[in-house]
Amino acid sequence: MRSENGTGGQQRSFIEEARRRQIIASAVEVISEVGYGNASLARIAKHAGISKGVISYHFAGKDDLMTQLVVQLYVSGAEHIGPKVAAAVGPRNMLLAYIESNLAFIAANTNYVAALMDVVLNLRDTDGRPKFASADGEREIIVPLVDIMQEGQRTGDFGEFDALVMAKSIRDAIDGTAGRAIREPDFDMDGYAAHMCRLFDLATRKVGEND
Amino acid sequence: MRSENGTGGQQRSFIEEARRRQIIASAVEVISEVGYGNASLARIAKHAGISKGVISYHFAGKDDLMTQLVVQLYVSGAEHIGPKVAAAVGPRNMLLAYIESNLAFIAANTNYVAALMDVVLNLRDTDGRPKFASADGEREIIVPLVDIMQEGQRTGDFGEFDALVMAKSIRDAIDGTAGRAIREPDFDMDGYAAHMCRLFDLATRKVGEND
Amino acid sequence: MRSENGTGGQQRSFIEEARRRQIIASAVEVISEVGYGNASLARIAKHAGISKGVISYHFAGKDDLMTQLVVQLYVSGAEHIGPKVAAAVGPRNMLLAYIESNLAFIAANTNYVAALMDVVLNLRDTDGRPKFASADGEREIIVPLVDIMQEGQRTGDFGEFDALVMAKSIRDAIDGTAGRAIREPDFDMDGYAAHMCRLFDLATRKVGEND
């Protein structure tokens, strides 16, 4: 019982934060290895070389641990991708930066991303409904991408298409790539990134426009 | 105790086959509702209105049931999609038929597909490795698509690109669409299909070629 | 998960009923020996020579088991005491029959009564409130006694007093006696019964009336 630190909660000590990171890291490794369904607290604790109770001490429960795992990686991803996109000039470059930085992040954190996807797909509320894998859950993630699409259409850089639909297919392509990076040991991320950039570069062009 | 019917096994009786289908159907519904992790045999049996032991009688175990679920839907999908593609004339039409028939199948069997994906992502061998979600597991599925790509390049209908990579991104787009159909209650499959057709139609064209 | 048999539930099989009785009996013995707080399902199962899971199979959970224990003894007590009281002629004899049959039942089922009291005092709802040890919980038990008091006052056999208050003090005396029978190995129940009969015989008499 220690899950303060939302708004108004007390600051967590440095040492506690370190433990939490250690436990989350252990969870990531265990999930990557044996899958969410077999990632018991006992296994995670053993992998971390600590007692089971420690996890209960630092997290409100298994769900809390898993949730924190998701949040942590999500924040981490945003911190990596946001600046790359912001640094790009013009919608087209922003789009390409978005795709490339996403894939680069996945390549650099494959195990972590694998665990994240496993948790997102499996974690459910007490009432049995998915906690993350829902239409609502994706909104926050897809909005910035939709913004880029719309900006491109406003400036005339992009052609005519449904911005939301296009954004969705870009997200699906990225998530699918994550799956491949996880499943395929020798996956060529750079080559795949180039392919994806070409794919959506073509898809967002104005009709009749060539480079 | 009864999972013969591979090579050399006895033929299964009609009534037995019906029971198996009933149990698999129940499993599909339960998984769709509560997720793979909460789909216990007890729950599946209760949902089907039968005793737990019946499942053990007709399937070698839980893993066998889940495997059969996957196989059954995979066969069913192939039976639906194969003819549509075969009926199309020319690589481009085959590609579009492939995409459209896949999405149509998903739309018509959303719950079933949801359960399938859940099982595929979660089911593991005794040694802990994914039973379906592996690089090997996908091969069989992606080969026909690669064939279409290569055929198109041979005939000159398609431009230059890595056929395997293109096939992978098509598969990812389809699988992503399945996820959307599951998560988004009001998902517009027809609109999305049109979008995807345009996307990969553009992607496979020769450079400089417009319609 | 098997706790049907309320209204509309299916009949329980003979063999199942036997198991339930066996488990409850084991629970009684364990509680008598080590107290409610130390009466774990593991201990109860071991004492009964069965596996832990059997209890979960026949009862919805620990609370259900404990509740059934209470209900069973309550019914059993009512079956013993009711006829004795009904057979008595006149309010005074009914009162004495009530006291004597209660104490006789306690003497004959001391361990059972000990377990019952332990459960009643300790079992709580999920919300933390006592499940049996509440003002509401006693109502059903005390009503018949109040009826005897009022009948005696109506007929003129009893003097003036608050019927409810008198009933309460009779109940307290009986419950206190149960506690003594449990705690005091050589408790003389017959002597105590005689004492209690005299006590409340005097208390319910009309003022100035001697025998």
Next chain:
Amino acid sequence: MRSENGTGGQQRSFIEEARRRQIIASAVEVISEVGYGNASLARIAKHAGISKGVISYHFAGKDDLMTQLVVQLYVSGAEHIGPKVAAAVGPRNMLLAYIESNLAFIAANTNYVAALMDVVLNLRDTDGRPKFASADGEREIIVPLVDIMQEGQRTGDFGEFDALVMAKSIRDAIDGTAGRAIREPDFDMDGYAAHMCRLFDLATRKVGEND
């Protein structure tokens, strides 16, 4: 580790004594609210606004804390009741003073008494035997009452009866009243006290004697 202060132990400092009282008071409130079984040290510490370790520092363990709780209230009760009885003139008045002061103490310390009874009924030695709720445990409490009974019989104020048995039924009536005060929110203690005084006044009279 600090539970000296028996014979030969060092005097406890004022501040330490205050901490102990604070912790016991917190334990009383927690037990009253959630029952002995759910009164964990963590809960008691949190309720008191202190760290768990503080309890361990001031008490040898949970059992020690609970024991001290019982002792403290017992002493407190004796300090209240003793003088009242001592001030009464004659056995009959002493008996009435005993009953009235007991009930008054219960009314004034209902929560405390509730916690005490909970602990007394549940606390057990390491060997599993009740620490307080035993025939031995009651002796000290009942002796003064027996003395009053015998004194009354010696002086001729009381009639013939077994002094010990009468004392036991008085104690049971008092303890039962405590239970009622705890369970019944609107319990009328004054009315009940009057009833009890009349009850045992009648019971202890000489045969044939009216007021």
Next chain:
DNA sequence: GATGAATGAGAGTTCATTCAT
């Protein structure tokens, strides 16, 4: 073919206690 009954392992969680700081 089908059922109810039983098993035993393993899950998440709570808890009293200990200890370094």
Next chain:
DNA sequence: CATGAATGAACTCTCATTCAT
């Protein structure tokens, strides 16, 4: 004096599986 951190045992409950009928 007090705290936060950690431990390890025990708890209830769920589950896939087995087996006699």
